[in-house]
Structures are given as structure tokens and as C-alpha cells.
Ligand code: PEP
């Protein structure tokens with residue numbers, strides 16, 4: 001049974017077009033189930049009609065018959081999302097006789113909905129003349145087949161090979177939906193960068209430093225191996241074993257000592273890694289091609305594909321092959337923080353990532369840069385390279401080849417945005433007071449940009465979070481103490497007299513270092529943040545010493561520790577900070593004061609330990625991005641579960657309340673530096689919960705200051721106290737939207753179209 005299932009899905013997946021795929025599906029299913037008729041209906045885009053797309057057994061021609069969602073047994077299956085198994089279909093109250101189908105000769109009827117991620121794509125039906133109930137085994141076969149088929153069909157739909165009569169649109173404009181990751185609107189041509197240089201285009205070249213070239217190759221092999229393992233894991237649920245085996249083959253080839261040896265030998269002879277790769281791959285592919293066994297000779301293509309991937313990793317230093325003569329909307333498969341950090345901001349109107357979610361570090365960086373971004377958009381970008389498009393970062397919509405009318409509408413929206421941005425910049429340098437005179441401290445999140453200096457923002461009370469990872473990500477090796485020292489010093493000097501909180505290295509998770517590949521099944525639960533730095537006191541001490549030295553003469557540094565999950569980590573980190581201070585002291589004659597030490601609250605365990613933390617740190621800062629991820633057990637980077645990542649989830653709000661209440665009880669200064677602090681609704685929620693200090697990206701500062709100035713603390717507290725009793729995030733959001741409307745602040749939370 002498993003083999004039959006696999007054969008059917010395999011054939012369908014390999015078909016040239018959707019029509020061929022569905023014709024094969026009905027033929028093979030009818031055959032495998034020994035039944036007399038099999039048909040498949042697909043749902044129209046408006047979810048109102050089902051069109052007969054293929055049949056093996058019915059009289060009607062495909063695409064000539066369609067049913068309303070409220071019509072007949074097929075409509076019933078689509079509506080209820082449940083299989084229907086009937087011995088005598090014609091006596092069922094929902095039965096509808098359709099003359100053009102002429103199915104009167106069939107009595108028994110078994111149908112299952114085809115559902116992909118809660119979305120009903122269509123209905124699969126088998127019928128038989130004999131009046132009998134289909135068996136349970138037959139029913140589960142059809143259910144399993146539909147579930148597997150759904151993945152293939154959803155993919156076809158996303159790639160636009162899905163075109164029924166009902167769905168053909170007369171207009172050229174295309175609309176796709178993704179997850180809104182950074183607000184704003186952009187109109188520009190799309191630029192698809194799949195960062196895939198071609199092996200056959202490599203020209204002969206030599207290298208000067210053989211050892212360095214071998215290292216480059218070694219890193220590329222490691223990265224490719226990791227990528228194959230990750231891809232295999234990702235597709236494990238969706239693809240069958242044979243298809244998955246391709247990843248195993250790649251891994252096997254990459255581990256092959258002969259292939260590795262051949263590559264090394266070429267480089268030892270003075271060839272560049274790329275040129276070595278081309279020669280070795282072509283010789284290997286040629287050898288396979290000459291084999292008489294057809295299976296083996298076809299493996300030549302796999303070898304070429306492998307070469308292609310290796311080349312990608314050899315060149316993948318965060319650089320993009322992009323024409324920067326005019327601004328574009330960048331489309332990539334997986335947007336990375338280093339990719340974004342390396343493109344000049346004025347050339348980037350918006351970004352679209354086919355994978356990823358709203359709280360990935362790349363998404364945070366887009367927000368920090370004020371670049372509209374949509375993540376997890378399913379479409380085929382190769383069809384639209386260089387086409388004009390509109391990105392609506394508020395609603396997560398992408399319009400390609402937009403109509404004149406739509407362009408005008410969005411130009412109008414851009415004008416409104418510009419007017420709003422002028423309004424909010426008034427009094428930017430003044431302190432932030434609510435209407436009833438309460439002071440909110442507004443700090444800056446910085447460090448995600450490639451610039452070594454940081455934007456001067458007069459309107460802030462200091463830097464609440466300086467992320468130190470990006471310089472580490474952009475290098476080909478760990479930056480030296482001196483390099484770090486110069487960078488930290490320039491930041492501390494930019495904010496004289498104001499506190500600057502520098503966070504120690506938080507790599508791992510979705511920020512792996514290119515030169516230190518870490519192989520893990522669950523990187524967000526793995527070797528990340530403080531866990532990595534405590535295991536590497538050499539790297540940690542270097543960073544701490546650079547920070548402490550940079551503070552001499554500035555005296556405004558606070559050091560913050562990421563990803564603390566228990567007291568021992570905190571104590572060990574403190575010992576190393578003391579050691580760094582003593583070493584700097586022994587090397588310097590200058591006046592010297594020890595930095596304040598703080599901790600991020602982002603692992604839920606720390607909620608219970610806060611009273612014990614109080615004596616060990618000078619302040620805490622809540623990282624709502626990770627706290628939400630760990631509290632709700634949802635990967636902040638996975639578009640498939642992004643709907644579960646709810647920033648206004650009642651549990652998140654209750655946790656935030658507990659943190660601020662405990663901190664106040666123990667006189668522990670507390671602030672929030674996660675994305676919630678820079679979110680218009682989030683900032684008021686936090687204020688209502690009792691937070692008086694928020695840290696956010698520079699692009700949010702003016703907006704958040706303006707919003708806070710339009711409200712009283714009393715009314716916000718009152719509202720939040722009510723919201724805390726709501727059971728779901730949607731209700732909390734709806735109530736906050738009403739509040740924003742009442743305060744005439746809706747422009748800041750424009751839900752988009
Ligand atoms: C957080 O987790 O909220 C945070 C500020 O840290 P990062 O986003 O860098 O993980």
C-alpha cells in the first residue's frame with residue numbers, strides 16, 4: 001500500500017503540467033483502488049466553486065463542469081472538511097444530479113477533502129457501481145493520498161502552474177501574500193538573487209596562498225554538508241525516501257575521500273578553489289556519464305548540482321550579485337542579516353524572503369533599517385525578475401505588474417506616510433512625557449548595521465541594546481581585541497554622558513558564524529549566546545577586555561549577558577567579567593571604573609529566579625523576541641508556524657507583568673529591548689504593564705515618542721488591566737486597534753489592504 005501511495009504521488013509530482021499531473025492521479029488512483037471511477041475537483045481562488053479538473057470514469061470532460069461549494073456531495077465534503085463514505089449516494093439528502101456528469105451508474109461514493117495547512121484545495125472522489133460501503137482501509141488510503149497530494153498541489157499553486165478556467169484572471173496584475181515583517185510601502189522593480197554562480201562559467205585562475213585556499217574549500221564543504229542535512233530534515237515530512245536520498249547522495253559524495261583528495265591536489269598545484277572545483281567536478285561528471293548503466297550515467301547531473309552548491313558556499317560571503325544602478329525590491333530565498341547589512345540602504349526599497357518569519361534576525365534588521373519586508377511569500381520569483389512591483393509591508397502583500405490605479409493608490413499612501421513622518425519628528429530631542437506627565441525613557445537598539453559607527457539619535461536616553469554579532473558575522477575570522485576595542489570605543493564616544501548597554505556575543509540560533517559552522521538539530525535550543533561564550537572563555541575574555549578598555553575615559557558602559565537560563569551561568573560570566581577588568585587594570589594606569597552588569601530575560605526559567613538574580617546584577621532587560629519564542633515553544637524563524645508566534649499572547653503579557661512587578665519589588669531596574677518595545681501597540685501595552693524604559697530600533701524612536709505623548713498613563717493602565725483578562729491575542733489586538741482609533745492614532749497601525 002505504501003509503495004502504491006508513493007508511486008502515485010511520485011508520478012504526480014514529476015508530471016510536466018498540473019493537467020497531466022491530475023490526469024495521472026485519477027488514472028493511477030482508480031487502478032490502485034480497483035474502483036470504476038476517480039475524479040478530482042479543485043477549489044477556485046474565491047473558495048466558492050469546485051471545478052472538475054480530471055476524471056477517469058465520468059462522462060464529462062475536465063474543466064467543463066463546476067459546482068458551487070453548497071452543491072452536491074462534493075460541495076458537502078469541501079464544506080465540512082471531512083471524508084464521506086456512502087454505499088448509495090443518490091439517497092443522501094445532499095446528492096445533486098448533474099446531467100453533464102451522468103454519474104447515475106455509480107452508487108457507492110467515497111470522497112476526501114485535499115487540505116494543505118488549513119486551506120481546502122479541492123476534493124478527491126472514487127465511485128463504484130456496486131452498492132457497498134468502501135472499507136476502512138480504502139478510506140484511510142484515500143485520506144493519506146489526499147494529505148500527500150496536498151503538498152504537491154500547494155506547491156503547484158504557489159508556482160502558478162495552477163490554472164483552472166475559474167481562476168484565469170483577465171488582468172495582468174498578480175497578488176501574493178506573505179507575513180508582514182517590516183512596515184512601509186515600496187514601489188520598484190523586483191530583483192531576484194538566487195546567488196548561484198555557474199560552475200561552467202569559472203575561468204582558470206591561480207591562488208597566492210595555498211593554505212588559505214584550502215581553508216576556504218574546507219569551510220565551503222562544511223557549509224554545504226550542513227545545508228544538505230538541514231534540507232533533508234526540512235523535507236523529511238513532505239518528501240518520500242527516494243527523493244530524500246538525493247541529499248544523502250550529496251553528503252556521501254562530499255565525504256568521498258577521492259573527491260576531496262582531488263580538490264586538494266588541484267589547489268596544492270596552485271589553482272584557486274573555484275578553478276579546482278570546476279576541473280574536478282567536470283572530470284567526475286564525465287566519468288559517470290561514460291558509464292553504460294543508465295542509472296549511474298544519470299548521476300553525472302547530481303555531481304554537477306553538487307559542484308554548483310559548493311561553488312555557492314565558496315562565494316557566499318554575504319555578498320550579493322545585484323545591479324545597484326537603481327533601487328530595487330530584493331527577493332531572496334532566505335534573507336540573512338549579513339546579506340542585508342551589506343547592501344547600501346538607498347538602493348534597497350524593500351525585501352521579500354521566500355522563507356523566514358517576522359522575528360528572524362533578518363526581519364529585525366529590516367525594521368531597524370526601516371525597509372519594508374515580507375517573509376514566507378510563496379511564488380516563483382524567476383518569472384518576475386525585474387518586473388515592477390508594490391510591497392505593502394503593513395499587510396504583507398506583494399503586487400506584481402500593478403495596475404495604474406493601484407500604483408496611484410500606493411503613491412498616495414506613501415505621501416501620507418511622509419506627512420506622518422514629518423509630524424512625528426517634532427520635538428524629537430525632548431524627553432518623552434505622557435499627557436499626565438509621566439516620563440518614559442526611550443533607548444536605542446543598535447549594532448545590526450554593517451557600519452562601525454552608529455547613527456546619532458539625539459532623541460534617545462542612551463543605547464539599551466548594542467548587538468555585537470554583526471561585526472563577527474561579516475568577518476572571515478574572529479575580530480581581534482584591537483578591532484573590537486576601536487569599534488566599541490567609537491560607540492561609547494557617540495553617546496557621551498548617556499548609558500550604553502553592550503551585549504556580549506549572541507551567536508548561534510539564526511546567526512551562525514560563517515567561519516565556525518555549528519551542526520545542530522535545534523539551533524535555537526542549542527549552543528547559543530552565553531552558552532557559547534562560557535565554553536569559549538578565550539573569545540569571551542577578548543571581547544570583555546575590548547569593551548572594558550573602550551570604556552576608559554567614557555565611563556558609560558554597561559555589559560549585558562544574553563540567553564541566561566540559570567544562576568550558575570550568571571555567576572560564571574561575572575567571574576570572567578571580573579577577570580577581564582583585573583587584566584585591563586593591570587595593563588593600564590588610567591582611572592578606571594567597573595561597568596554595570598545586566599542580564600537579558602529571554603529564557604522563561606529566569607522568571608522564577610528573578611528574586612535570586614536581584615543581588616547578582618545591576619539591571620535586567622527583557623528580550624521579548626526570544627521570550628515569546630521560548631514561552632510559546634514556537635520557532636521565531638519558521639514561516640510555517642508564524643501564526644503561533646503571537647507577540648500579544650495573553651501568556652506573554654502575563655509573563656511581562658510578572659517580570660516588571662518582581663523587578664520593582666526588588667528595586668531592580670528593568671527595561672524591554674525586544675521588538676515589542678518599538679511596536680506602536682506593544683509600547684503602550686508595556687507602558688500599561690508598568691515598564692518605564694523601552695529600547696528600540698532607531699527607525700521607531702520618533703513614532704513611539706509621538707504615540708506616548710498622545711496618551712495618559714492612567715488610561716493606558718486602565719485599558720491594559722482589562723486586556724489582561726482576554727483569552728486570545730486577537731481580542732487583545734482588536735481592543736488596542738479601537739483604542740488607537742479613539743486616540744486618532746490609526747495611521748501608525750495601518751492594517752493595510
Ligand atoms: C530578544 O530576544 O528579544 C532580543 C532583543 O535579542 P535578539 O533579538 O538579538 O535575539
Ligand code: MG
Pocket residue numbers: 562602623625626
Ligand atoms: Mg534574544
